[in-house]
Amino acid sequence: MTDMARGADRCRAPKKKGFFSTLASQWQLALMSVPVFLYVLLFNYFPLWGWINAFKDYGNRKLVARGITPFCGLNNFKWLFSRPDFFQAIRNTLAMSVINLVFGTVAAILLAVLLNEVRQRAFKRTVQTVTYLPHFLSMVIIVAMAQNIFASNGPVNDILAVLGLKPVFWLGEGKYFWWLVGIINVWKEVGWSTIIYISAMTSIDPSLYEAAAIDGAGRFQKILHVTLPGIKSTFVILLIMNIGHLMEAGFEIQYLLGNGLTAAYSRTIDIFVLEYGTQQMDFGVATAAGIFKSAVAIILLVGANFISRRLGEDTLI
Amino acid sequence: MRKLLSVLLMLALVIALVPAAFAEETPEPITLTYFYGAPGDQPTADNKIYKLIEEEFGIKFELEFLAGDLDEKLGLMCQDLDDLPDLFDGGNSAEKLIDYGALINLLDYVNPEDTPNIWAHIEPQLNRIITKDEITGEDVMYIIPNYGLPEGEQIVNEVNGPAFFIQKQVLAWAGYPEIHTLDEYFDLIEAFIAENPTNPDGVPYVGFDILTEDWRRFCMINPVQHLMGRPNDGEVLVDITKDDYPTETFINQPYAKPYYKKLNEEFHKGIISPDTFVMSYDQYIAQLSTGIVLGMFDQTWDFGDATNALKTDEKYENTYVALGLIYDEDDVEGLLPDGWTIEEHYVNGSLPNLDRGAGISVSCKYPERIVAMWEKLLSPEWAMIMNWGIEGEDYSVNEEGRLTMSKEQFANTTNNEWRKANKAYAIWDSSPKRQGWIMEGEFAGQCWEPGNQPENVFGQMNDYDKDFLEHYGYKKFADFVNPPIELAPYGEAWQINKDPISKDYNDFLQIQDTQLPQVIMAPEGEFDAKWDAFVEAINPSCEIYSEFMHEEILKLVAAYYGEEEAA
Numbered sequence: 001m002t003d004m005a006r007g008a009d010r011c012r013a014p015k016k017k018g019f020f021s022t023l024a025s026q027w028q029l030a031l032m033s034v035p036v037f038l039y040v041l042l043f044n045y046f047p048l049w050g051w052i053n054a055f056k057d058y059g060n061r062k063l064v065a066r067g068i069t070p071f072c073g074l075n076n077f078k079w080l081f082s083r084p085d086f087f088q089a090i091r092n093t094l095a096m097s098v099i100n101l102v103f104g105t106v107a108a109i110l111l112a113v114l115l116n117e118v119r120q121r122a123f124k125r126t127v128q129t130v131t132y133l134p135h136f137l138s139m140v141i142i143v144a145m146a147q148n149i150f151a152s153n154g155p156v157n158d159i160l161a162v163l164g165l166k167p168v169f170w171l172g173e174g175k176y177f178w179w180l181v182g183i184i185n186v187w188k189e190v191g192w193s194t195i196i197y198i199s200a201m202t203s204i205d206p207s208l209y210e211a212a213a214i215d216g217a218g219r220f221q222k223i224l225h226v227t228l229p230g231i232k233s234t235f236v237i238l239l240i241m242n243i244g245h246l247m248e249a250g251f252e253i254q255y256l257l258g259n260g261l262t263a264a265y266s267r268t269i270d271i272f273v274l275e276y277g278t279q280q281m282d283f284g285v286a287t288a289a290g291i292f293k294s295a296v297a298i299i300l301l302v303g304a305n306f307i308s309r310r311l312g313e314d315t316l317i
Numbered sequence: 318m319r320k321l322l323s324v325l326l327m328l329a330l331v332i333a334l335v336p337a338a339f340a341e342e343t344p345e346p347i348t349l350t351y352f353y354g355a356p357g358d359q360p361t362a363d364n365k366i367y368k369l370i371e372e373e374f375g376i377k378f379e380l381e382f383l384a385g386d387l388d389e390k391l392g393l394m395c396q397d398l399d400d401l402p403d404l405f406d407g408g409n410s411a412e413k414l415i416d417y418g419a420l421i422n423l424l425d426y427v428n429p430e431d432t433p434n435i436w437a438h439i440e441p442q443l444n445r446i447i448t449k450d451e452i453t454g455e456d457v458m459y460i461i462p463n464y465g466l467p468e469g470e471q472i473v474n475e476v477n478g479p480a481f482f483i484q485k486q487v488l489a490w491a492g493y494p495e496i497h498t499l500d501e502y503f504d505l506i507e508a509f510i511a512e513n514p515t516n517p518d519g520v521p522y523v524g525f526d527i528l529t530e531d532w533r534r535f536c537m538i539n540p541v542q543h544l545m546g547r548p549n550d551g552e553v554l555v556d557i558t559k560d561d562y563p564t565e566t567f568i569n570q571p572y573a574k575p576y577y578k579k580l581n582e583e584f585h586k587g588i589i590s591p592d593t594f595v596m597s598y599d600q601y602i603a604q605l606s607t608g609i610v611l612g613m614f615d616q617t618w619d620f621g622d623a624t625n626a627l628k629t630d631e632k633y634e635n636t637y638v639a640l641g642l643i644y645d646e647d648d649v650e651g652l653l654p655d656g657w658t659i660e661e662h663y664v665n666g667s668l669p670n671l672d673r674g675a676g677i678s679v680s681c682k683y684p685e686r687i688v689a690m691w692e693k694l695l696s697p698e699w700a701m702i703m704n705w706g707i708e709g710e711d712y713s714v715n716e717e718g719r720l721t722m723s724k725e726q727f728a729n730t731t732n733n734e735w736r737k738a739n740k741a742y743a744i745w746d747s748s749p750k751r752q753g754w755i756m757e758g759e760f761a762g763q764c765w766e767p768g769n770q771p772e773n774v775f776g777q778m779n780d781y782d783k784d785f786l787e788h789y790g791y792k793k794f795a796d797f798v799n800p801p802i803e804l805a806p807y808g809e810a811w812q813i814n815k816d817p818i819s820k821d822y823n824d825f826l827q828i829q830d831t832q833l834p835q836v837i838m839a840p841e842g843e844f845d846a847k848w849d850a851f852v853e854a855i856n857p858s859c860e861i862y863s864e865f866m867h868e869e870i871l872k873l874v875a876a877y878y879g880e881e882e883a884a
Contacts, residue, residue, distance in 0.1 A: 060415040061417060061816055062416055062418075062451065062452060064417065069803070078756070085827075147595070147597070151592055151595075152591055152592050153592070171592075171595040172594055172595045172834070174589055174591075190413070206821060231641075236776050256597075257587045259529065259530070259594060259595045259830075260529050260534070260594065260829075260830030260831050260833075260834055261594055261595065261831065261834050261835065262595075263827065263830060264831060274386075274389070275823060276820060276823065278388070278389050278392060279386070279388040279389060279392070280388075280816075280819045280823070281388075281392040281395070281413065281417070282820075283392075
């Protein structure tokens with residue numbers, strides 16, 4: 001071996017350090033991550049064993065009671081995909097997720113920007129507190145309030161009557177349901193989601209604002225050219241994470257607010273699984289629907305990540 | 318001195334222990350877990366009846382009440398049959414526990430020799446209560462019915478089941494008329510609202526409510542069978558006059574249309590508000606409790622909370638009377654099945670509440686102790702304790718030997734706070750119990766339950782109700798409907814377990830949930846089209862459901878007569 005080669009070897013040595021020696025040198029970090037590692041293993045990977053139920057027949061409860069759950073191949077999936085209302089449930093889930101995501105994000109950023117511009121501390125704090133309080137209320141209470149507000153003799157229809165408009169049957173018409181859910185979710189969560197954007201804004205270097213001011217930027221231009229670009233990376237990361245959750249439009253609000261009249265628009269995948277899986281003790285169908293949901297969620301997440309990378313933005317994975 | 322004292326103490330201790338050692342052997346104390354399949358209140362720690370149970374049977378109960386969805390809870394619990402509560406009341410879905418093999422066959426412990434009380438209790442309805450296991454063919458009884466096995470003549474003081482209800486003030490306002498048909502009923506409500514659009518506080522009256530939330534959709538989908546003159550067979554109409562018991566779902570039949578047509582008309586007249594279809598059960602009860610709802614189709618037990626609230630507020634004129642409405646012949650001319658005649662039949666002969674009540678789980682280690690407890694609870698002394706309470710505290714016996722309660726004592730029986738400390742409600746509710754008339758012994762000729770005792774029913778009735786009944790010349794509120802008619806051999810078809818076709822059954826219900834309200838709210842001129850679309854959509858699942866129910870009914874009839882012949 002030549003000297004040069006030996007030298008190069010020596011240079012490369014630290015990079016090629018084995019897994020175990022890296023571990024040894026960072027044992028404190030490794031130790032700290034053990035609980036998280038165990039948590040993920042126990043609660044996220046170990047339950048995957050239950051996926052086997054998706055391929056079993058739970059149809060005959062008397063047999064199930066005797067521990068007989070024969071394998072049935074893809075029958076549970078076939079049954080799911082033979083149901084038009086399962087596709088309806090997918091549509092509802094995605095529609096409400098997208099509405100929640102778009103409305104929720106836009107409202108949160110808007111409120112965060114406005115709060116960031118407020119110079120009076122007391123006012124800013126008050127608004128922040130008031131807007132994030134609903135986050136701590138149970139959905140049961142929120143829905144009960146919404147049912148009163150949107151009742152056909154409720155305040156919303158009273159306002160319409162004052163304006164000379166006809167009352168609207170908000171809770172009983174499917175076409176309003178998604179938007180009602182969107183509005184309620186924004187109202188409940190806007191303050192809470194603002195927190196992360198506000199913290200991102202506080203980490204923007206003040207000298208950027210000073211530079212912008214010297215260049216003659218007004219308040220609006222500062223928002224446009226400093227604040228918004230400053231929170232872009234936070235926005236992108238949150239967006240990717242939320243896209244991974246698109247298949248979960250929530251369960252409580254649709255379950256509580258929905259009724260027979262709006263069922264075609266309110267039934268999400270979770271409710272479908274409850275009605276045709278868990279409540280009927282058909283864990284095969286319930287698991288099959290769960291697997292399908294996970295598969296779609298992974299595709300969406302990887303897809304969003306890929307697009308983000310192609311656009312030269314931050315990525316999650 | 319100190320030494321002497323300690324010796325004395327020692328002596329005292331020994332003396333105190335001696336009788337205990339020779340005392341009658343009390344059963345080894347055990348703690349049993351008990352799941353109760355409905356929401357409820359935990360009894361207080363010093364509840365006097367649970368204390369007595371603990372002393373007598375050595376059994377301490379750890380109660381768990383339902384929180385959340387019953388079917389889901391039972392399904393998840395049954396995934397591990399080794400770790401079930403000892404005692405199990407599956408509430409409205411108890412048949413699922415049986416399907417899942419979570420309960421033991423009580424016939425291993427219950428027989429005429431060892432448990433004479435239980436046997437005497439179930440004997441009159443043995444051929445309904447004991448069934449055959451479909452797979453092994455052996456006789457089985459998993460649950461002793463918790464209600465519906467009364468002694469003596471059936472007590473019907475008021476309608477406890479389904480009926481069309483109307484506020485007493487509406488009848489009083491109209492001069493106490495007799496109401497028998499749908500048209501009379503709605504005409505009366507319309508007339509009342511026309512003259513009294515709001516209550517004295519200025520809140521507008523609601524003419525007719527239709528509750529649709531979840532399983533309580535029966536308020537929307539059940540009335541047709543009653544209008545046709547049948548008791549509660551769930552969602553099917555059975556022709557019991559024919560030998561082969563023809564069974565069909567009624568919701569898709571031509572004779573169902575007049576009822577929904579009527580509702581559609583009432584909707585356009587403003588008697589029915591669209592809000593009723595988006596109302597939760599809680600909102601419904603809240604609305605009823607304010608006294609602004611003039612009428613609805615429901616079952617008495619389903620709005621008991623509202624009735625209690627109205628009574629507490631002394632708004633007796635806003636409480637309800639159960640009416641047994643039927644179709645007018647003109648309404649359904651040419652639409653009836655062959656040879657069908659309509660006669661009002663809302664109240665049935667008593668029917669054991671099959672598959673309802675507590676069962677012993679397969680993981681319970683002391684089944685014989687629980688059976689022994691039930692046996693004892695059916696003895697006259699314990700039946701009195703469970704039903705009436707403690708003599709002197711909760712009731713008294715007057716000189717004539719009658720069981721009486723003071724006004725306060727009787728009010729206590731419906732006071733939830735009081736009951737937490739003084740009633741073993743969960744055990745009483747799900748265990749077999751003595752009901753009806755006391756047939757022998759010191760209190761013969763009186764009632765097992767304070768709520769039925771004539772002194773309580775009539776003696777403690779409020780003045781408004783007394784006056785109201787007097788106008789009609791009736792003695793009790795059940796006189797508004799026909800007296801009970803004996804049951805068909807299959808019992809009441811709503812009890813049939815639909816699990817084997819649960820997914821089709823669910824479809825059947827979902828279509829009604831989504832489309833029936835639209836039929837009722839159909840814009841003028843569009844009713845027929847909406848109705849036809851509904852019938853077309855629901856027909857396939859109706860077919861599966863009717864066929865299934867027909868088979869099950871025939872099985873029950875065969876079992877009923879089969880046992881009788883053998884006996």
